Amino acid sequence: MKATFSCSRPTALRSSGAFLVYLASGALALAATYEWGFSGDLNAVLGNGLLEYADSQSQTLTTFGATDGSTVPNINGQQATFLRVPAFAALANGLNLTLNSTAPNGGGAYVNQYSFVFDLLSPGSINWTPLFNTDPANANDADCYIAPDGSIGIGALGYSSAGRIAPNTWYRVAVVADLGAGNVSYYVNGNSVLNRTGGSLLDGRFALYSNQDLGPDLRLFNEGDTSGQYTHELLVSSLLVSDTALSASQVAAFGGPAAGGVLVPEPGTLALLALGGLGLGFWLRRRSA
Numbered sequence: 001m002k003a004t005f006s007c008s009r010p011t012a013l014r015s016s017g018a019f020l021v022y023l024a025s026g027a028l029a030l031a032a033t034y035e036w037g038f039s040g041d042l043n044a045v046l047g048n049g050l051l052e053y054a055d056s057q058s059q060t061l062t063t064f065g066a067t068d069g070s071t072v073p074n075i076n077g078q079q080a081t082f083l084r085v086p087a088f089a090a091l092a093n094g095l096n097l098t099l100n101s102t103a104p105n106g107g108g109a110y111v112n113q114y115s116f117v118f119d120l121l122s123p124g125s126i127n128w129t130p131l132f133n134t135d136p137a138n139a140n141d142a143d144c145y146i147a148p149d150g151s152i153g154i155g156a157l158g159y160s161s162a163g164r165i166a167p168n169t170w171y172r173v174a175v176v177a178d179l180g181a182g183n184v185s186y187y188v189n190g191n192s193v194l195n196r197t198g199g200s201l202l203d204g205r206f207a208l209y210s211n212q213d214l215g216p217d218l219r220l221f222n223e224g225d226t227s228g229q230y231t232h233e234l235l236v237s238s239l240l241v242s243d244t245a246l247s248a249s250q251v252a253a254f255g256g257p258a259a260g261g262v263l264v265p266e267p268g269t270l271a272l273l274a275l276g277g278l279g280l281g282f283w284l285r286r287r288s289a
Helices: 056-061 246-252
Strands: 019-021 028-031 033-036 042-044 050-053 063-066 079-085 093-098 113-121 131-134 144-146 153-156 170-178 183-188 191-196 217-221 233-240 272-277 278-283
Touching: 019 050, 019 056, 033 113, 050 056, 113 131, 113 183, 131 170, 153 183, 191 246
Parallel strands: none
Antiparallel strands: 019 028, 019 278, 033 042, 033 233, 050 093, 063 079, 079 233, 093 217, 113 170, 113 233, 131 144, 131 217, 144 153, 170 183, 183 191, 272 278
16 A cells, blocks of 8 residues: 555546557567646646646746746756746645556556656755655655755655755756665766665555556645745756656766757657667657747
């Protein structure tokens, strides 16, 4: 049973879909990957994931914008669009994420193998900033934070060293989990900053709900600890979620933030991205500011 403070949800299979992942060995596997580019809406640019405002106030508080190279830095000299996430104050606030093509994996009843990749900027001073909460009801604290000292992590898994995130700077932050193996890793711009190893975390707090559970699968950019203010403004240019645990070499191949997003093939073509021996085939349109 997945350990959260929320009530368990009834089981119902949502519509599924998948894209093909071609392994170097030639074997064929199925995986699901989703990406959002935030060009004025919450529509996905890859996959059939659903990103929604958790409540009407979240929609009012959240805005979209574009870098100008002055007030908001460009990404590698190029203009990029972004989602401006406020310091959500109410428990009902945030963004709900539903992974429609993702079934339980990693040997458990929930999603135990996954990867998140955020292209993000923390404006102003660094403060507590939650990236995601595996409890979509937001009934407990988040499961990955940027801390006031610029580190990344969560107490139960550990934090990176301080100063990994500086204010007003774009970064590509990746979180990779293989919970059955007890591994959770954090990366900044393709570089490993912390690797948690230890006992199995299968189907525990850090597992995600899947398309066999009704309702959203996780909450983004908010947390449920009411003992203090643990949210902060954040700009997000791209978000990628995959139900596979990427290797260190695959994350390294993603590198740092890019104005076009995490996956940037030519528009209308089938791109093959060599990620340390793993090729991912995507149909994806290029995003422009």
